[in-house]
Amino acid sequence: MTRYLGDEFLTPTLTEQNTPFFTSGRIQIQFCDDCDHAQQPPDDVCYSCQGTNLAFRATPGTGSVESAVLVHHPIHPALQERVPYVVVVVSVDGAPGCNVTGNVVGCPPESVEIGARVRAVFEEAKDPATGQDLLIPQWELVQD
Ligand SMILES: [Zn+2]
Numbered sequence: 001m002t003r004y005l006g007d008e009f010l011t012p013t014l015t016e017q018n019t020p021f022f023t024s025g026r027i028q029i030q031f032c033d034d035c036d037h038a039q040q041p042p043d044d045v046c047y048s049c050q051g052t053n054l055a056f057r058a059t060p061g062t063g064s065v066e067s068a069v070l071v072h073h074p075i076h077p078a079l080q081e082r083v084p085y086v087v088v089v090v091s092v093d094g095a096p097g098c099n100v101t102g103n104v105v106g107c108p109p110e111s112v113e114i115g116a117r118v119r120a121v122f123e124e125a126k127d128p129a130t131g132q133d134l135l136i137p138q139w140e141l142v143q144d
Helices: 019-023
Strands: 028-032 054-058 062-071 085-092 099-103 117-126 133-141
Touching: 019 133, 099 133
Parallel strands: none
Antiparallel strands: 028 054, 062 085, 062 117, 085 099, 117 133
8 A cells, every 4th residue: 555645644534525536546626517617626516607517527637736835844743754845736637727736756856846747646545434445646747
């Protein structure tokens, strides 16, 4: 089982809205079936037309780094051995206007630049409350 950030790292609490994102092994984004608007995070109502015919669609799993922060200060003791690490906001290909936050793994953190192309990789974990398998999206750099 691959845990990029370590076995002790907290896992997300699953909800009806975030389960596809954290369990499918794909970058699942919510789309409105009425107006085709993509939105992240998911909600009960379309942000564009206020419709409720919403469904998750798998995107290609690639994107571009819109913002990157190189973290040097461990704000929690669990992060003491993890710094430096990079937190990114990725614009998701195939889902206009949708950004997701994550880490870029598998490279020196200082090598991540705004505009870099990335693809999703999935960190395997188990929900400690339910035992459900999780596939937590992270990102790795790709060469164009
Ligand atoms: Zn809509």
